Amino acid sequence: MNDTIRMHYERILPFVEEKELKTLHDEALEARKTLLAGNGKGNDFLGWVNLPEDLDQSILDQIKGDVSRLAPKSEVLVVVGIGGSYLGARAVIEALQSEFAMIEGNGMPYVVYAGHTLSEEYYHQLIQLLDKKEYSLVVISKSGTTTEPAIAFRILKAHMEKKYGVEAAKERIVAVTDARRGALHDIAQQEGYSTYVIPDNVGGRFSVLTPVGLFPIAMSGYDINRLLQGAKDMRQICINNDSMEENPALLYAVLRNALYRKGRKVEMLVNFVPNLKYLSEWWKQLYGESEGKEGKGILPHSLSFTTDLHSMGQYVQDGERLMMETVLSVANARNGVDIPSDEKNLDGINYLLGKSLTEINHNAELGTIMAHVEGGVPVLRIEVPQVDEYVLGQLIYFFEFACAVSGYMLGVNPFDQPGVEAYKKNMFRLLGKPGYEK
Ligand code: PA5
Numbered sequence: 033m034n035d036t037i038r039m040h041y042e043r044i045l046p047f048v049e050e051k052e053l054k055t056l057h058d059e060a061l062e063a064r065k066t067l068l069a070g071n072g073k074g075n076d077f078l079g080w081v082n083l084p085e086d087l088d089q090s091i092l093d094q095i096k097g098d099v100s101r102l103a104p105k106s107e108v109l110v111v112v113g114i115g116g117s118y119l120g121a122r123a124v125i126e127a128l129q130s131e132f133a134m135i136e137g138n139g140m141p142y143v144v145y146a147g148h149t150l151s152e153e154y155y156h157q158l159i160q161l162l163d164k165k166e167y168s169l170v171v172i173s174k175s176g177t178t179t180e181p182a183i184a185f186r187i188l189k190a191h192m193e194k195k196y197g198v199e200a201a202k203e204r205i206v207a208v209t210d211a212r213r214g215a216l217h218d219i220a221q222q223e224g225y226s227t228y229v230i231p232d233n234v235g236g237r238f239s240v241l242t243p244v245g246l247f248p249i250a251m252s253g254y255d256i257n258r259l260l261q262g263a264k265d266m267r268q269i270c271i272n273n274d275s276m277e278e279n280p281a282l283l284y285a286v287l288r289n290a291l292y293r294k295g296r297k298v299e300m301l302v303n304f305v306p307n308l309k310y311l312s313e314w315w316k317q318l319y320g321e322s323e324g325k326e327g328k329g330i331l332p333h334s335l336s337f338t339t340d341l342h343s344m345g346q347y348v349q350d351g352e353r354l355m356m357e358t359v360l361s362v363a364n365a366r367n368g369v370d371i372p373s374d375e376k377n378l379d380g381i382n383y384l385l386g387k388s389l390t391e392i393n394h395n396a397e398l399g400t401i402m403a404h405v406e407g408g409v410p411v412l413r414i415e416v417p418q419v420d421e422y423v424l425g426q427l428i429y430f431f432e433f434a435c436a437v438s439g440y441m442l443g444v445n446p447f448d449q450p451g452v453e454a455y456k457k458n459m460f461r462l463l464g465k466p467g468y469e470k
Contacts, residue, residue: 036265037426039280040413041287043401044356047410048290056286056441057276063440064282068271072440074447079233080432081271083241084263084425091228091243092256098206098226099250103141106168106204108161109251110188112147113172113244114180115317116236117208120428121248123314124240127307127419128254140253141168146188147181155187162191168204170251172244174230176214179456185216208243235447237318238432241425255421262425270433280414281434284358289441291356291410292330298355300348301334304397305362307419309336312360315431322439322446329442338396345400349407357404357411360427361397364418365390 066072067081079086102109111118125143134142146158169192171185192201207220211229220227228243239245241263246256273279276286288299299319301312312334323329333355335344348355365388373385384392401411416423439446460468 035417038415039283043405043411044287056290059441060282060285063437067436073445077235077447079231080238084260084267095247095250102168106141107165108167109141109143110169111145111248112181112184114148117172119314119317120240120245123311124249124424125252126310141251147184170206172208173216176209176216258421259425262422263429266426266429281430284434285438296356298331300355300357302359304337304393306336318435321449322435325444353408357409359413361413361415
């Protein structure tokens with residue numbers, strides 16, 4: 033079985049000119065050169081480029097040790113973090129686990145999230161759950177000062193100390209933060225938590241292949257070595273191949289920029305398997321925060337089909353022609369389910385007998401793509417053989433690399449996020465934080 037991702041872009045070609053693709057290919061090669069030479073904008077944050085190769089074995093050993101210490105005594109793992117500090121882990125975990133894992137369990141801790149919301153009701157509900165469950169907690173913040181996870185951690189640390197006692201609670205808490213600075217760094221030092229470092233040169237949304245993502249993924253029972261292997265293999269492809277046919281990251285960066293320059297300001301990432309919903313959420317952060325600045329950038333949007341064909345499908349087919357569509361297409365399901373035969377055929381679906389659900393889903397996918405192209409939406413199909421750790425590792429690295437190249441082609445710094453500060457300043461002033469009174 034072919035175990036790498038494949039790009040199908042014939043349905044984009046009617047919307048762009050060949051000459052333009054050639055020009056953009058040259059721009060993409062130039063952008064990659066800048067990225068690999070480390071002399072472009074934001075070059076202090078390029079640690080992710082070599083991460084799959086550079087990750088120290090001692091980190092993997094520490095993760096293994098913490099997982100074997102904590103998993104047997106935890107029904108639940110709480111991941112406290114926001115943005116890049118939780119979306120990568122959630123993307124991988126939710127892609128791999130059963131949709132019903134919370135109820136049925138799989139022998140490993142079930143991951144729940146905190147620090148990504150300020151909803152009081154959410155924390156009330158979480159505490160009610162944690163009153164009844166054995167749990168451990170990982171608090172993740174690169175700056176160590178972000179308000180949402182700081183509040184969540186204060187609430188949950190107090191809950192844990194009450195439930196288990198101060199000393200036992202310390203054994204159940206893991207921290208992932210900066211090597212030297214920040215409130216979380218200081219708390220972790222004082223309390224003696226098992227601690228992992230987020231490298232200085234890796235930004236939040238590019239950090240899933242550091243302990244930020246690796247620790248929660250390993251705690252859920254998934255194979256982080258396979259994830260890293262997928263990323264490593266994709267890295268070789270991304271950094272070495274000049275041809276768009278052989279380098280999906282270059283091709284993706286070229287196609288989306290070609291369409292953007294033709295007025296396609298929105299990109300919809302579409303899946304036909306609901307487990308990929310959080311991969312889309314991770315992708316939205318990656319591309320939205322990296323490219324949406326200086327009044328520029330493609331707006332990343334996501335849909336889950338066929339579910340959303342019955343809600344947003346109408347707009348995609350007939351609404352304003354703002355968008356391009358990128359379908360993440362999964363060739364094989366990991367498990368089969370038969371459609372039973374029924375002589376009466378009152379529902380009229382006997383014509384489907386003998387076809388697998390995956391085959392039916394693929395026909396829905398093809399029918400949708402054809403309809404959307406006819407309706408004037410350019411569609412790129414990214415095909416993966418199945419959803420597993422290796423493929424997810426490939427996808428993560430592919431999307432990250434393409435994002436950096438695409439951001440440089442757009443002329444922005446893909447590694448900063450100055451716009452995120454605006455709401456914080458207002459919120460701090462409204463809440464009376466010292467130093468923000470006026
Ligand atoms: O990509 C980013 O840099 C952001 O989304 C951060 O991950 C997010 O704001 C959380 O920051 P921190 O990890 O410092 O708490």
